[in-house]
Amino acid sequence: MLRETLILGTDLFVWSVEPVVLAKEISQLKISSEAASEPTTVKAQRRIDVVAEYEKTQEQRSALNLVVVGHVDAGKSTLMGHLLYALGQVNERTLRKFEREAEKIGKGSFAYAWVLDETDEERARGVTMDIATSSFETAHRRFTLLDAPGHRDFVPNMISGASRADVAVLVVDASTGGFESGFDGDGQTREHAQLIRALGVRQVVVAVNKLDMVQWNADRYTEIVGRLQTFMQGCGFLKDNVRFVPVSGLGGVNLAKRASDVAELAWYCDGDSPGACLVELLDTFEQPQRVVAGAFRLAVTDFFRGGTAGSAGSVSASGRIAQGNVQVGDTVTVVPGGASGVVRAIDVGFEAQDWAVAGDEVVIQVHGLDMQQLALGAVLCGPEQPITAVTCFEAQIAVFDPAVPITNGFPALVHVQSVSVQGSVRRIIETFDARTGEVKRRNPRHIRKGATARVEIVTESALCLELFKDAKDLGRIMLRRGGETVAAGIVTALK
Numbered sequence: 001m002l003r004e005t006l007i008l009g010t011d012l013f014v015w016s017v018e019p020v021v022l023a024k025e026i027s028q029l030k031i032s033s034e035a036a037s038e039p040t041t042v043k044a045q046r047r048i049d050v051v052a053e054y055e056k057t058q059e060q061r062s063a064l065n066l067v068v069v070g071h072v073d074a075g076k077s078t079l080m081g082h083l084l085y086a087l088g089q090v091n092e093r094t095l096r097k098f099e100r101e102a103e104k105i106g107k108g109s110f111a112y113a114w115v116l117d118e119t120d121e122e123r124a125r126g127v128t129m130d131i132a133t134s135s136f137e138t139a140h141r142r143f144t145l146l147d148a149p150g151h152r153d154f155v156p157n158m159i160s161g162a163s164r165a166d167v168a169v170l171v172v173d174a175s176t177g178g179f180e181s182g183f184d185g186d187g188q189t190r191e192h193a194q195l196i197r198a199l200g201v202r203q204v205v206v207a208v209n210k211l212d213m214v215q216w217n218a219d220r221y222t223e224i225v226g227r228l229q230t231f232m233q234g235c236g237f238l239k240d241n242v243r244f245v246p247v248s249g250l251g252g253v254n255l256a257k258r259a260s261d262v263a264e265l266a267w268y269c270d271g272d273s274p275g276a277c278l279v280e281l282l283d284t285f286e287q288p289q290r291v292v293a294g295a296f297r298l299a300v301t302d303f304f305r306g307g308t309a310g311s312a313g314s315v316s317a318s319g320r321i322a323q324g325n326v327q328v329g330d331t332v333t334v335v336p337g338g339a340s341g342v343v344r345a346i347d348v349g350f351e352a353q354d355w356a357v358a359g360d361e362v363v364i365q366v367h368g369l370d371m372q373q374l375a376l377g378a379v380l381c382g383p384e385q386p387i388t389a390v391t392c393f394e395a396q397i398a399v400f401d402p403a404v405p406i407t408n409g410f411p412a413l414v415h416v417q418s419v420s421v422q423g424s425v426r427r428i429i430e431t432f433d434a435r436t437g438e439v440k441r442r443n444p445r446h447i448r449k450g451a452t453a454r455v456e457i458v459t460e461s462a463l464c465l466e467l468f469k470d471a472k473d474l475g476r477i478m479l480r481r482g483g484e485t486v487a488a489g490i491v492t493a494l495k
Contacts, residue, residue, distance in 0.1 A: 050325040050355045051293050063349060064285055065320065065361060067146040067165035067201070069158065069192040071182030074171040075209045077132070079249025080147055081115030083278065086256035087136050090115050109250060116147045131161035135349065138283040144349065144361050152188055152483065159195065159478070160301065160418035164320040166359065167203045167285045168196045169278075172224060174246075175213040179224050183231075190231065191485060194400070197235045198488040200472060202288070204232070204242050205281045212248040216264035221246050245278050254278060290358040295385035296324030296332070297474060298364065299417045299464070303374045307345055307365030314344055315369040317380060320361050322417075322473040324382070327355035332366060332380045334373055336389040336462050341368035377419025379464040379474070387474065389462035390494050392426075395477055397489030398434070398452050403482065405446035406455075412486060414459050415478040423459035425479075430454050454492065465491050 468475030
């Protein structure tokens with residue numbers, strides 16, 4: 001198979017897909033005299049050396065964002081809902097209520113999925129449509145759970161969640177024909193694996209689900225592991241960073257404890273003991289490197305009026321800090337727009353904190369901002385080093401399998417984090433060998449499947465971007481057209 005991997009420096013990149021934010025949400029940001037005015041100050045307090053405090057507690061910090069991905073019928077929500085129940089995050093009364101309600105509409109087996117699928121439409125259709133968020137703890141890790149939709153119609157929402165992830169669980173269906181429907185043809189197993197790698201995820205646990213439907217057949221498990229190992233390495237994952245575990249989401253087998261009482265699973269073992277369960281593998285995810293001392297960057301994924309510390313004159317914005325740090329009392333600037341405000345309160349993992357750093361999922365209450373001065377996809381940053389909003393940039397891209405070759409003028413949706421805008425490939429600068437960097441052809445007429453190239457891209461609305469070498473999370477882009485991901489890559493120049 002073609003190795004559709006773009007290699008740059010020490011990082012490996014691959015393909016990707018599309019998020020939910022419309023270009024107009026950013027273009028409608030208002031630049032007014034109000035936005036440019038001095039922000040109202042809050043009560044002064046002693047400044048904290050956040051970097052020093054972080055270094056003191058770094059070894060004890062255990063928070064990770066975990067995204068769960070996979071094909072629409074793989075059983076992701078049922079598996080994770082049952083896991084939350086097994087870990088005590090869902091009480092018995094609530095689960096029994098879900099069971100009764102699911103039985104009423106003839107979907108009794110969906111009770112565990114309803115732990116995460118909360119809307120009436122999701123429950124009626126039996127399909128996750130948006131990112132569901134929860135949390136749980138293992139012996140050594142605290143996870144923010146992001147349950148992503150598997151249906152191809154909701155790939156934009158899946159990207160929005162995966163862009164916030166540190167690590168991932170890829171769920172595959174081991175039932176007869178189930179794995180093939182997700183992995184071959186138009187299934188989402190391949191695309192989701194490509195996507196999470198393109199978004200910077202390096203560590204994955206593959207949950208081979210529904211193996212009980214084939215009587216815990218060891219040959220079936222081995223077949224799936226073999227096919228996926230080869231594919232995942234082709235996506236750019238290191239072999240040791242992709243681990244596999246047989247599970248039953250509906251039966252709750254091998255989720256929170258080892259399957260010592262399942263005779264048919266005796267072949268899955270660690271010496272004389274049963275093999276590790278899903279929770280044990282999650283507990284051994286390594287902490288990624290955080291750029292704590294860099295310029296503060298928070299891509300906004302949601303915002304609302306008011307907050308925990310009073311609502312007058314304040315707006316709260318949520319998202320994952322891409323890099324840098326922030327503390328109560330800091331002045332922050334919104335890009336695009338230029339409005340400024342003062343941080344009044346910070347919530348990290350639903351707990352009030354005085355400061356937060358790169359990698360933290362936060363809600364920041366900012367005094368002095370108006371709702372009209374924020375939009376999904378806007379970036380909060382320090383006023384001394386604001387991010388750049390551009391409509392033209394250069395990128396190195398890896399081309400996947402587009403229906404037609406990419407040519408000059410090729411239209412596509414450009415995705416960065418949770419925002420997407422209409423754009424086009426204005427100029428193909430050159431194609432090159434991904435392994436050596438050697439230029440193959442300058443100013444080619446088109447780019448075909450599997451090629452790597454340097455291109456100039458223009459967008460109809462401004463995007464907040466960084467050079468990849470300066471800020472990885474905000475330097476990754478994806479191109480989608482006609483409901484498929486055609487390329488992914490990294491930003492190399494801003495114009």
